Amino acid sequence: MRFLSCDWGTSSFRLRIVNLEDATIENEYVNDSGIQSVYNSYLESDGNVNRVHFYFDFLSNEIKKMADSLQVNLEEMLIVCSGMASSSIGIKELPYAGLPMDVMGTSMGLEYFPISKEFNHSLLLLSGVQSADNVMRGEETQLIGVVRQLKDFSGKGIFILPGTHSKHIWVNDNQITGFKTYMTGEVFHLMANKSILSKSVMYDSADNVKYKEVFAEGIKEGANNALLSVLFKTRTNDLFDRYSKEENFHYLSGLLIGNELTNLVEEKNTEIYLCSEGKLHPNYVLGMEILGINPKVLPMQWVKQAVIQGQIQVLNQHINNDKNIFLGSF
Known part of the structure; x- marks a missing residue:
């Protein structure tokens, strides 16, 4: 069982072919077509173009490039997409999940798009998290993936995720209870x-x-x-x-x-x-x-795998609850 992991940031785009059973990455495709540049292209397009369809057209082209370069068949493969894709400049803006949010992924906001005539892939879009005065999209998926790899996690800790906008995330009783952003x-x-x-x-x-x-x-x-x-x-x-x-x-x-x-x-x-x-x-x-x-x-390898592990955790939760909608997606 394989799926396409899409980690879509403001300035970067990454697709990976992932084995659902053991989280191994079979192949990877990366470029700098971040959400911001795609959104700018959308604004420059015909005003009558449906935004979801515009982004799905972009994804179709990128997936075809990946398939051609690797000489693999990716038709109808499920995509799990996290990061800025669910933001106000993404595929579709999804509401943030509120705090506290569990680190098992059961309370994450998401939307499922089945295969259609316009887009030959099903897609699970993951949303972000908000507190009273802060937001994040993508880091919560990383956190879920990090916790999934911790064998003896007590359910409490502060997780430091350095980056352009570093996140410090507080977890208590296996719930995200607060976070800060450092620019x-x-x-x-x-x-x-x-x-x-x-x-x-x-x-x-x-x-x-x-x-x-x-x-x-x-x-x-x-x-x-x-x-x-x-x-x-x-x-x-x-x-x-x-x-x-x-x-x-x-x-x-x-x-x-x-x-x-x-x-x-x-x-x-x-x-x-x-x-x-x-x-x-x-x-x-x-x-x-x-x-x-x-x-x-x-370990740095755990951190590199965090997004994939987080996507798998969320996906598994919802396969168990809504198995019928995912039939044929793999």
């Missing part, structure tokens, strides 16, 4: 590329002791001071020749990550789970170590 990645991009600080930083992919020392200094400064009062030090570091532009790049990164993580220092009685991968992983591990935070650092 760490986006602010870093703006400061490093669009602000006056951009003249004082330069990316260098090298990994050396000096960069780690400077990053650590940034972590401490960001954690112990109001962020707006220390950001400009990135500029003066350069003006006073304290750090090179390359070193300053890591200092700025440390400032922002340190400021984000300082909120966890007082969480002494709750298990903290770091769910990170890629380039951000060593920075968050080191940042937490510097601040005396002792998380359970989850």
Whole structure:
């Protein structure tokens, strides 16, 4: 039994052929056709075009490209779609689930689209979650997938999901009870590329002791001071020749990550789970170590599999409850 996993973000698009039984990824197809660019194309199209049909046409074309490149038959295969696809600029805007929301996926908002003449695939669209003052779409699916892989989870913890908009998610009694969004990645991009600080930083992919020392200094400064009062030090570091532009790049990164993580220092009685991968992983591990935070650092492979595991968890819940609507979808 296989399905197509679609992880559709604001600026990225990912399709995977997934084995439902063991969550193995058989093939993957990725590009930068995120929801925002597809929505912009929709706005530029004929105003009489049905929005759902427009997105389904896009999906049909991408699936055909994937099938042709891999020489596989993907006709009529069920798609499970999470991320920004259920947002106001996605396939169809779905209401957010409210808090508390269980981490087994039973209370997640979703909508099922059966195969039609216009679209030769059935599609299960997953929605997001909202609190009184915050929203997320996609991270809740990741969280469900992470918890699914934890063998001895007590039902309580704080889960840290770094990214452009980092999420800190509180779980109690196997329910998401609250979450915060930190615009760490986006602010870093703006400061490093669009602000006056951009003249004082330069990316260098090298990994050396000096960069780690400077990053650590940034972590401490960001954690112990109001962020707006220390950001400009990135500029003066350069003006006073304290750090090179390359070193300053890591200092700025440390400032922002340190400021984000300082909120966890007082969480002494709750298990903290770091769910990170890629380039951000060593920075968050080191940042937490510097601040005396002792998380359970989850294997990066678990984090890479989180969306798929979350989609499978939700799908299994609803196959069990509504098996008749999924007949023939695999």
